[in-house]
Amino acid sequence: MAKQVVSDSARxxxxxxxxxxxxxxxxxMETALRxxxxxxxxGLSVRRLGAALGADPSTLYRYFRGIDDLTLAIADELIGxxxxxxxxxxxxxxxLHSLGIRSHAAYLDHPQAAVLSASRVSxxxxxxxxxxxxxxxxxxxxxxxxxxxxxxxxxxxxxxAFAALDGAELALPEDVRESDRQLWRSSYAQLPAETHPHIAxxxxxxxxxxxxxxxxxxxxxxxxxxxxxxxxxxAKRGSATS
Amino acid sequence: MAKQVVSDSARxxxxxxxxxxxxxxxxxMETALRxxxxxxxxGLSVRRLGAALGADPSTLYRYFRGIDDLTLAIADELIGxxxxxxxxxxxxxxxLHSLGIRSHAAYLDHPQAAVLSASRVSxxxxxxxxxxxxxxxxxxxxxxxxxxxxxxxxxxxxxxAFAALDGAELALPEDVRESDRQLWRSSYAQLPAETHPHIAxxxxxxxxxxxxxxxxxxxxxxxxxxxxxxxxxxAKRGSATS
DNA sequence: TTACACCGTCAACGGTGTTGGCATAAGCTG
DNA sequence: CAGCTTATGCCAACACCGTTGACGGTGTAA
Numbered sequence: 410m411a412k413q414v415v416s417d418s419a420r421x422x423x424x425x426x427x428x429x430x431x432x433x434x435x436x437x438m439e440t441a442l443r444x445x446x447x448x449x450x451x452g453l454s455v456r457r458l459g460a461a462l463g464a465d466p467s468t469l470y471r472y473f474r475g476i477d478d479l480t481l482a483i484a485d486e487l488i489g490x491x492x493x494x495x496x497x498x499x500x501x502x503x504x505l506h507s508l509g510i511r512s513h514a515a516y517l518d519h520p521q522a523a524v525l526s527a528s529r530v531s532x533x534x535x536x537x538x539x540x541x542x543x544x545x546x547x548x549x550x551x552x553x554x555x556x557x558x559x560x561x562x563x564x565x566x567x568x569x570a571f572a573a574l575d576g577a578e579l580a581l582p583e584d585v586r587e588s589d590r591q592l593w594r595s596s597y598a599q600l601p602a603e604t605h606p607h608i609a610x611x612x613x614x615x616x617x618x619x620x621x622x623x624x625x626x627x628x629x630x631x632x633x634x635x636x637x638x639x640x641x642x643x644a645k646r647g648s649a650t651s
Numbered sequence: 652m653a654k655q656v657v658s659d660s661a662r663x664x665x666x667x668x669x670x671x672x673x674x675x676x677x678x679x680m681e682t683a684l685r686x687x688x689x690x691x692x693x694g695l696s697v698r699r700l701g702a703a704l705g706a707d708p709s710t711l712y713r714y715f716r717g718i719d720d721l722t723l724a725i726a727d728e729l730i731g732x733x734x735x736x737x738x739x740x741x742x743x744x745x746x747l748h749s750l751g752i753r754s755h756a757a758y759l760d761h762p763q764a765a766v767l768s769a770s771r772v773s774x775x776x777x778x779x780x781x782x783x784x785x786x787x788x789x790x791x792x793x794x795x796x797x798x799x800x801x802x803x804x805x806x807x808x809x810x811x812a813f814a815a816l817d818g819a820e821l822a823l824p825e826d827v828r829e830s831d832r833q834l835w836r837s838s839y840a841q842l843p844a845e846t847h848p849h850i851a852x853x854x855x856x857x858x859x860x861x862x863x864x865x866x867x868x869x870x871x872x873x874x875x876x877x878x879x880x881x882x883x884x885x886a887k888r889g890s891a892t893s
Numbered sequence: 894t895t896a897c898a899c900c901g902t903c904a905a906c907g908g909t910g911t912t913g914g915c916a917t918a919a920g921c922t923g
Numbered sequence: 924c925a926g927c928t929t930a931t932g933c934c935a936a937c938a939c940c941g942t943t944g945a946c947g948g949t950g951t952a953a
Binding site for chain 1: 868
Binding site for chain 3: 924925926927928929930931932933934935936937938939940941942943944945946947948949950951952953
């Protein structure tokens, strides 16, 4: 079997597959993303991936230590894509806001991949770069290191968490999503005011909101909370030095 | 096979299992929860659950339509537990904070169930009660209906999203979690300051934080952001009436 | 006591990730 | 161009997984 995984750059002898294709880390990942998009998150398996590549499933173990390793590679690829072409403005609130929206969107571009990989630490290059960028924005905004680190975690994990949540919903079969929506309408939009006064009072608003992701709202609230914290810290610092 | 699932109350003829036990919806769920907690992470499977009950795996299909149905039932139980014994204080910030922490903890008590059910709308009674309670807290705090509804969604989805994210991490096999932790230490704690200055400057803090969930921080930031919004609304209302 | 249908059991199907052994061709060496 | 090494693709197999269909014993009702 695959005694050890060889890094892609160190790979010299590229032997074509029985069906003629030549494998590479890149090709495998792209095929995996295609499979995820087309077949759903349950549709990615070593065997199916092998079939899509025209290669024996076990061959993939020459490139990835296991399916786990593959999902990490996918996650890193998604992180990299979300940072590609992004330019900082110098305004920490706006920069973090746009980064959050972009990353969330990049993950949701492949909802199933988001579900699989959101909770993993890849430790690969794109992830490291992203961590450093976000930490830098916070520290240069004036947050002390302790606060910056905790804010970084809250910011990133919130983005990942919403990506996984929204991704899971997007990944559901269309008929299930439709029936869920219908359930929401029938079950919540007509509750009597006696038992559920607040739902009854806001039923229309609730239904209007039920399609969109709550991430933009949650992101802005979190950043506003961070701004309030920054003001508190500034005030304390000001009174201490005066 | 199980042509149809019979509801537990309608079940009359209880036949003991080959090993002597008598099954019930309740017993199955409790055993499943025990499996999830004790044998821990990836330890819930139909076969293992059957073995733990001293029954043939296929027997479970007389009680649940599938493993999906079982986990949804577990999730419903969890929602109920998280609200049991909770008492409002009248302080909206503290009430939402404690509700968030409690719900998050209740979900994480059984990570796999959290992962599988967080993105689903159950539409059952305890869920409806929760929605009404939270909406009520926000409206009575002084948020106008439009803001209250959006805040409700941001609050609930944030809790669910983090429950799913943290649950996914907890549900990982122990060796994978350990290797992720090790990855943080080896890969992040010793990056050179030239390429990753901000990571290098905060390496110690980052490592310290890598175990804990970021949810408490994210929750407080979100609630602080909501408070800032409330102040803005109050100021506007004050200037309008004066 | 008889009849019925509930429900536990057995066996099997098709799927999954993963591994060890093997053969062959790619590319280095001369 | 010839020969050697070994990287790498392929095959077969293992141990799981969720799920289903057929069967038959047994508790309950009539």
